Amino acid sequence: MAMEKTRPGLTQGVGPATERGERTRRKLLAAAEVEFGEKGFHTASISSITQRAGVAQGTFYLYYRSKEEIFRALVEHMNRTMRRYLSEAIEDAANRAEAERIGLEAFLRFCREHENLYRIVMESQFVDPEAHRWYFQTLAGGYAERLKAAQARGEVRNGDPYTQALALIGMAFFMGKRHLIWSQDCVPEADALAAASEIIQHGITPDTGKPR
């Protein structure tokens, strides 16, 4: 299982370690998110990223050595931002089933607020396969750990928690594709969420013995 453990960071922190330096780094990442999302990796340029960020082109190189490096840092940044967002969304959930329901809604909301997420994460498969793998293995590994803990509390059905995590990630991933990318012209998200909740409720949580 060694390969499936949550991996440490992909990139090393660089650039001035001051508050102002951190602000500049965030501006560059936000600009890169728009630039890579709109143009794709190959057409994107460092000069366009610095223009969008409103910083001098020379400043870029205090933080990143190349377009490849900021792309990789962006994949890592989006992974951490999303995981933090989801953790905060579910922290008051009464149990795992409620956490799943709230987490799925939060995931779709996060994707709506980060409309370039899908393109960037999917393009990383070709631009930087190691970053792509890291993105999903970190996500699935952390998710599996939570499910395993919930199994120990009797809130989740027994069975390989990594497979359970992939099922839940897969459902969320394709629901995002359907509702945010493929079409506005599908069943209301509320109906889809209701159907998804049913699958999660019965598929992941153990039988309660109570009549349903």
Added chain:
Amino acid sequence: MAMEKTRPGLTQGVGPATERGERTRRKLLAAAEVEFGEKGFHTASISSITQRAGVAQGTFYLYYRSKEEIFRALVEHMNRTMRRYLSEAIEDAANRAEAERIGLEAFLRFCREHENLYRIVMESQFVDPEAHRWYFQTLAGGYAERLKAAQARGEVRNGDPYTQALALIGMAFFMGKRHLIWSQDCVPEADALAAASEIIQHGITPDTGKPR
């Protein structure tokens, strides 16, 4: 729901409509599958495809006008080949739950036999977004129709069948990534399939009222 209906073909049949012409077309597609899978779209070349296929370069143009056109035809061909393979695998299943279990195993087997499938389908998102969308909407649309019919027979839980289809596609998609691409170093596929079957059994099929 118009956008979610199964769409007609992406490409028009071209080239000599003889048995020999059909054989040449299949040789070109098989060669393209290896070429695009190994090199990616941008590095792949028509001359290398015809070399792999063992046909003259001029022959290529009897069938396809460009690298873009054979790429699109390949995405369509892989979609149809996989759907036919899965249909045949499940045709003797006693009910939908059994069809799902057999279908998931067949999907992983198909991906193992077509090791370039993931790369090609994922790269289509950037090379030919319409073909990418067609690939998944055709898959999900056909799947949802089967689930809807199974709902009418009482074999599948009520709820939006397209969401159910996406959940099942998502689980299969990420299991394929895990077992065929990410790592050889994970739980045995049999254990993962057992966990997946539990999720499908309880998540998708209705409560029987029988004790489990």
